Amino acid sequence: MKSASVQTLLIVAALVAVNVLSAFVFFRLDLTEEKRYTLSDATRTLLAELPDDIHVDVYLTGDLPPAFKRLENAVRETLDEFQVQAGKTVTFRFIDPDVVTNVDEKNKLIDRLQQRGLLPTNLVANEGGKRTEKLVFPGAIVSYKGKETAVLLLKGNKAASKEEQLNQSYEGVEFELASAIRKLTQTEGNRRRVGLLYSHTQVPPSRFADLLASVQQSYDLFFIDLSKPGPITGLDAVLVPKPDRPFSDDELFKLDQYVVNGGRALFFVDGQRIDSVSNEGNYAQPLNLNLDELFFRWGVRVNRDVVKDMYCAPIPLNVGNLGDKPNIQLLPWRFFPLLNNFGTSGNPIVRNLDAVLGRFISTLDTVQAPGIRKIPLLMTSPYTQVLKTPALISYNEARQQPDPQTYTGGVRLVGCLLEGRFQSVYANRILPGDARAAGFRASGEPSRVLICADGDLVINDVDYKRNTPYPLGFDRFTRSTFANKDFALNAVDYLVDPNGVIAARTRSVALRPLDKIRLNANRTGWQLLNLLGPLALVGLVGLVWQVVRRRRYTH
Numbered sequence: 001m002k003s004a005s006v007q008t009l010l011i012v013a014a015l016v017a018v019n020v021l022s023a024f025v026f027f028r029l030d031l032t033e034e035k036r037y038t039l040s041d042a043t044r045t046l047l048a049e050l051p052d053d054i055h056v057d058v059y060l061t062g063d064l065p066p067a068f069k070r071l072e073n074a075v076r077e078t079l080d081e082f083q084v085q086a087g088k089t090v091t092f093r094f095i096d097p098d099v100v101t102n103v104d105e106k107n108k109l110i111d112r113l114q115q116r117g118l119l120p121t122n123l124v125a126n127e128g129g130k131r132t133e134k135l136v137f138p139g140a141i142v143s144y145k146g147k148e149t150a151v152l153l154l155k156g157n158k159a160a161s162k163e164e165q166l167n168q169s170y171e172g173v174e175f176e177l178a179s180a181i182r183k184l185t186q187t188e189g190n191r192r193r194v195g196l197l198y199s200h201t202q203v204p205p206s207r208f209a210d211l212l213a214s215v216q217q218s219y220d221l222f223f224i225d226l227s228k229p230g231p232i233t234g235l236d237a238v239l240v241p242k243p244d245r246p247f248s249d250d251e252l253f254k255l256d257q258y259v260v261n262g263g264r265a266l267f268f269v270d271g272q273r274i275d276s277v278s279n280e281g282n283y284a285q286p287l288n289l290n291l292d293e294l295f296f297r298w299g300v301r302v303n304r305d306v307v308k309d310m311y312c313a314p315i316p317l318n319v320g321n322l323g324d325k326p327n328i329q330l331l332p333w334r335f336f337p338l339l340n341n342f343g344t345s346g347n348p349i350v351r352n353l354d355a356v357l358g359r360f361i362s363t364l365d366t367v368q369a370p371g372i373r374k375i376p377l378l379m380t381s382p383y384t385q386v387l388k389t390p391a392l393i394s395y396n397e398a399r400q401q402p403d404p405q406t407y408t409g410g411v412r413l414v415g416c417l418l419e420g421r422f423q424s425v426y427a428n429r430i431l432p433g434d435a436r437a438a439g440f441r442a443s444g445e446p447s448r449v450l451i452c453a454d455g456d457l458v459i460n461d462v463d464y465k466r467n468t469p470y471p472l473g474f475d476r477f478t479r480s481t482f483a484n485k486d487f488a489l490n491a492v493d494y495l496v497d498p499n500g501v502i503a504a505r506t507r508s509v510a511l512r513p514l515d516k517i518r519l520n521a522n523r524t525g526w527q528l529l530n531l532l533g534p535l536a537l538v539g540l541v542g543l544v545w546q547v548v549r550r551r552r553y554t555h
Contacts, residue, residue, distance in 0.1 A: 039081055040504045043178045047085040054090050054144050054181055059118060059137035060153060062096035067166045068136065074170045075153060078177060097137060113137055117150030144184040151180045157354050159340055168352035175504035182501055183217050191220045192496050195235040199225040200243035203459060208241060209469035210460045214489055226251040232258040236496045240267045242455025246290040253426060253436060256294060260424045262445030264495035270455040271302045271362025272389045281394035295451060297425040298418055299369030302453050306391060307361050309337030310383035310407050316477055317398055330477060331398040335360055339414060341379040347417065348505035349490040350377050354483035357475060359456035364413040371420045378415030378452060383407040415452040422447055448495045458488050
C-alpha cells in the first residue's frame, strides 16, 4: 500500500508540475499528414506584426449540411490559430443569420450583408421526400480601425464536384483571411510598388477600372510612360495590359534591363487585332508589337493566330424574327473560350482557380532559353481549332452546329510563367561608345515574368446605362463571374513575393470519402459498431484494470 501511495503522490506532483510549466511554456503539435493546422511563415509574420486589433465576423454557422459544417470548422480552427499567433489582437465571432426570425429584419440583414460584399448561396436538399431550401452566407467581414472588407469563403473550381469545391474552399481559408488582413493593415511605408504601362494601349481607363482598383487595395500603383527618359526603377512589378501599338527599340531596352536586373513583369498581349467590318462579323489581322525578339530570348513565342474552343461562353445573336420582333438567343461563341485547364504544376497562381474567360485569344509556344524554367498556367481544352491570321470571323460561326471531329487542335498554351536568370537580348550589341553602355547588364538577378496571349483577360465590361464598370471577369450576357480578377491578383502577388501570403494557396487537404455502397449495404452494422463499440472498449479497459489490480494486491 505504501508503494501505491507513493505512486499516486508522484502522479499528482507530475500533473501539478506540468500545469505550472504550461503557464510559462506554450507549444502546439500538428500531427496531421497535411499539416492542416500549421500556418505559413508569411501568415505568422503578418499576425505577429499586427499594429492594432482585428475583428472577424463569420456568417457561416448554424444548421448546415456536414460538408458546410466542415468548412465552418476549418474557419474556426484557422481563426483559433490566428489568435495563438496574434494573441488578443485577433477576435472573432460566428453569427447565424437564421437566428433573426422577424421577416423584415432578416431581409434587412440580408440586404446589408450583400451591400457589404457577402453573396448568399442557396442550399437545396431533399429531406423526408420534401424539398427544402436555405440561404447561407459562406463568408466573413474583417474589420480594422473603422475599415472592413468582405471575405468569400466558398471559392473553388465550379467544374469540380460539390465535395471537391468545398474541399478547395477548405484549403483556401487561410489565404482568404490572411489576404484580407494584409489588405486592411498595410501602410504606405510597407506597401509594394506596381507600375502600370499605359502608354501603349488605346483601351479607355474605364475598361481597366476594376483591375486598377483591386491592385491599389494591396499595392501602391504608379503609371509608366516608356517614352520618357530614364530606366524603370523603384518598382516591384510592371503590368503591361493589352498593348496595341509597337514598342520602340529604346522602350524594349528599358523592359529588357528592368527584367535582367531582377524586375518582375506581367504581359497581357494579343497576337492579333480584331477589327469590326460589318454586322456579319470581324476581321482578325496579325498584330506586331515588336516584342517577338524579347519574348523569344525569354523562352516564349506569341503566335499570330486566333483560337476556337468548343468549351466557350455564349453571346447574344439574332437568329431570325419572332413575329414582328427579332429573336435574340445566347449561342456558343467559340472565340470566347473558357480556360479551365491549368496544367499539373500546382502553382499558387492557379491552384483551385475557377474558369477564366478569354476573348479572341492567341497561342503561345515555348522555345529553348538557358536558365529559364517555364511553368504552364493557362491552357485551352483539347477541342480546339487554330486559325492563322488574317482570318474572317463570321457571326454565323455561332449558329452552326460544330463537328467535334474537326476540333483536333489539341490543348494549346495560352499563359506561361517564366522563372530564372534572364539573358539580355542586347548582349553583344551594346558597343562601348553607346550611350546605353553605362550600367548595362547582359545577365543579372533571378526574376519572374508572366506572359498571357490574351490582352482582354484583364479588361472589364462597362454598364453604359449607369456608366459604371462591371467587376473584372463578369460576363454581362450570362451574368456569371469568372476568375479573371483572381488570376491577375494572384499573379501579381506571386511575382512580387512568392513566399508571401500567396504561399498559403499551396495548402493541400486530401479528401478521404467513405465507400457509400458498402456503407449503405452495412448501415445497421456500422451504426451498432459506433454506438456499442466505445462502450465495449471502456468496459474492456475497466475489466483489464480490475484483473491487474487483483493480481497485484491479492497474495
